[in-house]
């Protein structure tokens with residue numbers, strides 16, 4: 268089968284983006300994946316330093332409540348024991364995983380159409396400048412991704428509406444990370460804007476903007492499926508909302524099929540960030556899933572072809 272993967276990143280090594288892209292395409296060749304959506308990750312160490320110090324960490328802890336103490340103890344204990352080290356590690360990881368727009372575009376261009384680039388929101392520049400970036404990449408990038416967690420933004424913030432308008436005007440999609448993120452972003456107070464319900468007003472106000480809720484609201488190592496129910500609610504209300512299945516336990520994907528049907532679910536691997544899993548492992552789980560063949564075809568290929576086609580990408 269020629270699978271389309273709607274959620275992939277460049278690996279941290281090799282550093283050279285074109286080489287890293289070649290490595291991805293080699294994994295795709297071994298896994299039956301014909302095309303992948305390659306997502307840029309803009310991170311900001313200075314923004315992190317500005318937003319997060321020991322005081323802010325302690326505040327996030329106290330706001331996270333008793334539920335967090337029970338379900339997120341692993342993270343919380345480390346913060347209490349050594350907050351300085353925890354902050355340092357996060358700064359390091361943000362820098363390590365940064366793959367900016369320029370790199371993604373270079374890797375995609377060298378891949379002969381196998382990699383379809385999605386640029387990242389950049390928290391170091393203004394909304395206006397992000398809009399210019401969208402305009403510059405019309406026809407070159409499929410869309411833009413926002414990371415409410417480490418970009419420290421609320422996707423429902425009206426200040427971002429002009430950006431959504433620009434994406435719509437330029438026939439691009441909006442992708443939003445939902446759920447937690449590793450480390451301190453597992454704390455409820457640190458991922459409260461990365462919830463599908465933050466997108467309710469956006470989906471309503473921009474009914475012609477195709478919005479992809481990454482991770483089905485379910486991303487969490489400590490609490491898988493954390494905001495899954497909000498994805499179902501959002502998907503039930505708005506036809507312009509899609510969901511990618513990256514980093515989601517396949518149990519929740521099956522549940523989404525039964526609640527929403529299969530027409531707006533897009534296979535995503537989050538490769539190579541699924542530690543310990545090859546792309547082939549992730550694909551095989553879907554091939555083996557006990558769903559009807561037409562459901563599998565929709566999730567693994569057909570929905571992606573339809574959506575890409577609407578935004579100017581013709582898959583042969």
Ligand SMILES: [Zn+2]
Nearest residue numbers: 274276513537
């Ligand atoms: Zn991802």
